[in-house]
Structures are given as C-alpha cells and as structure tokens.
Amino acid sequence: MTIRKRAQAPTPKFFKVLRNIGLALAAIGGSILAAPIALPVVVTTVGGYLVVAGGVASAVSQLTVEDANVNK
Template structure:
C-alpha cells in the first residue's frame, strides 16, 4: 500500500482516539512553549516529552488502516 493511500484510508475507531489524544498532547506542549513567561526547566522537559509522545501517537494513529 502506498504511503499516501495509507494515510487517507479509513482508520479504526480505537486509532482515531489514539490520534486525537496525540494531537491534544502536542497542542498542550505547544501551548506551554508559547508562553512568554520563564518556566522551570522540568516544565520544559515535560513539555518536550509530551510533544514527542503526542507526535508519535498522532502519526501511529493516522497510519493504522481498517481491514475489511
């Protein structure tokens, strides 16, 4: 299956939820990075981890294909 066809194919409901949670985690990390105040280092480290985990979850959730 080609890459573009795989990304546009129907996604199972479980992986739709995984994708949406991943997008939410990435958005939360982006919001923390977008703050104009100085944050402690551990908050930035947690936000970086959330961004990586969210991006991985979103990509895995989107790449899953429903077999019929």
C-alpha cells in the same frame, strides 16, 4: 500499500480517539514551550516530551488502517 493510500484509508475508531488524544498532548506541550513567562526547566522538558509523544501517537494512529483481508 503506499503511505499515501494508507493515510487516506479508513482509520479504526480506537485509533481515531488515540489520534485526537495525541493531537491534544502535542498542543498542550506546544503551549507550554511557547509560554511567555519563564518556566522551570523540568516543566519545559515535560512540554518537549509531550510534543514528541503526541506527534508520534498521532502519526502512528493516522497510518493505522482497517483491512478486511487480515482475517482471510
């Protein structure tokens, strides 16, 4: 199965929820990094980690597919 077909295939409900949580984490991390005020280094580091973790969770969740042939 190609990556393109995998991305277009149906995603299980659990991974849809996980994908949305990942997108929210990435958005929160991005807004922390783009804040117009000076933030402590720890906060900006956490923001960077949120962006990376959210992006990875979203990408992996999007590429997880339902496969009816797994149990056969």
